Amino acid sequence: xxxxxxxxxxxxxxxxxxxxxxxxxxxxxxxxxxxxxxxxxxxxxxxxxxxxxxxxxxxxxxxxxxxxxxxxxxxxxxxxxxxxxxxxxxxxxxxxxxxxxxxxxxxxxxxxxxxxxxxxxxxxxxxxxxxxxxxxxxxxxxxxxxxxxxxxxxxxxxxxxxxxxxxxxxxxxxxxxxxxxxxxxxxxxxxxxxxxxxxxxxxxxxxxxxxxxxxxxxxxxxxxxxxxxxxxxxxxxxxxxxxxxxxxxxxxxxxxxxxxxxxxxxxxxxxxxxxxxxxxx
Numbered sequence: 472x473x474x475x476x477x478x479x480x481x482x483x484x485x486x487x488x489x490x491x492x493x494x495x496x497x498x499x500x501x502x503x504x505x506x507x508x509x510x511x512x513x514x515x516x517x518x519x520x521x522x523x524x525x526x527x528x529x530x531x532x533x534x535x536x537x538x539x540x541x542x543x544x545x546x547x548x549x550x551x552x553x554x555x556x557x558x559x560x561x562x563x564x565x566x567x568x569x570x571x572x573x574x575x576x577x578x579x580x581x582x583x584x585x586x587x588x589x590x591x592x593x594x595x596x597x598x599x600x601x602x603x604x605x606x607x608x609x610x611x612x613x614x615x616x617x618x619x620x621x622x623x624x625x626x627x628x629x630x631x632x633x634x635x636x637x638x639x640x641x642x643x644x645x646x647x648x649x650x651x652x653x654x655x656x657x658x659x660x661x662x663x664x665x666x667x668x669x670x671x672x673x674x675x676x677x678x679x680x681x682x683x684x685x686x687x688x689x690x691x692x693x694x695x696x697x698x699x700x701x702x703x704x705x706x707x708x709x710x711x712x713x714x715x716x717x718x719x720x721x722x723x724x725x726x727x728x729x730x731x732x733x734x735x736x737x738x739x740x741x742x743x744x745x746x747x748x749x750x751x752x
Contacts, residue, residue, distance in 0.1 A: 473501035473648045478582035486588040487544045491551035496623035498557045505559040507548040511541045579609035588616045612645035615748045627654040630715040638721025641751035646719040656689045661702040722750040
């Protein structure tokens with residue numbers, strides 16, 4: 472069991488360099504084929520002359536900049552994959568809607584896992600709406616590389632933020648290849664769902680038993696909300712105390728990926744995490 476097709480989203484040259492390191496590491500671990508993806512959007516035309524006509528020269532210059540960025544990112548990807556001997560292919564598309572285009576979404580849906588680098592909060596803008604939507608619509612597990620991580624390391628300790636939800640369940644089974652290879656996996660629960668008569672420890676024990684049948688070295692830890700610590704703070708503390716290499720959790724939210732990725736508990740945890748994070752919805 473493993474990830475045989477990895478889609479690496481190369482949105483910027485900076486991210487392409489970092490993702491190249493993590494993606495080749497994953498590809499070598501799972502003997503995977505890597506697809507590098509970059510979407511080039513048509514140049515926006517907000518620039519107008521007094522007669523409210525677009526400035527052709529400015530639009531052309533903007534398009535040339537975008538084309539050069541696509542070329543540079545593709546070259547970074549090709550060099551890294553070739554130097555590591557990784558089976559790979561490069562896909563770049565031009566679309567008026569960028570990462571929301573059907574070609575981008577279909578590429579993601581045919582991959583085992585999508586790898587993307589976390590964007591610094593200060594860099595977020597409305598221009599990334601299409602990219603967020605693409606990730607949300609892909610239907611595939613997403614491995615998020617925090618911006619604080621620059622070099623990959625072995626995934627030996629895994630923490631599962633477990634609450635018994637559909638999203639958390641998908642994340643657990645999407646992460647099986649990582650957990651099977653890890654030295655230890657901890658199922659961590661905080662509090663319980665309102666009206667649920669099953670204790671958190673029992674709920675965590677049941678999924679732990681399932682994972683143990685896969686040969687995974689798994690343990691269960693439960694923390695009550697009554698201790699005065701929120702779920703997100705408890706997860707953050709657990710990550711810090713246990714030197715976790717990979718956090719596995721469900722992603723929650725509404726229409727856009729960013730709302731999903733950074734809504735509620737997910738938002739608070741991911742803004743501070745220093746671990747790779749696998750999310751499923």
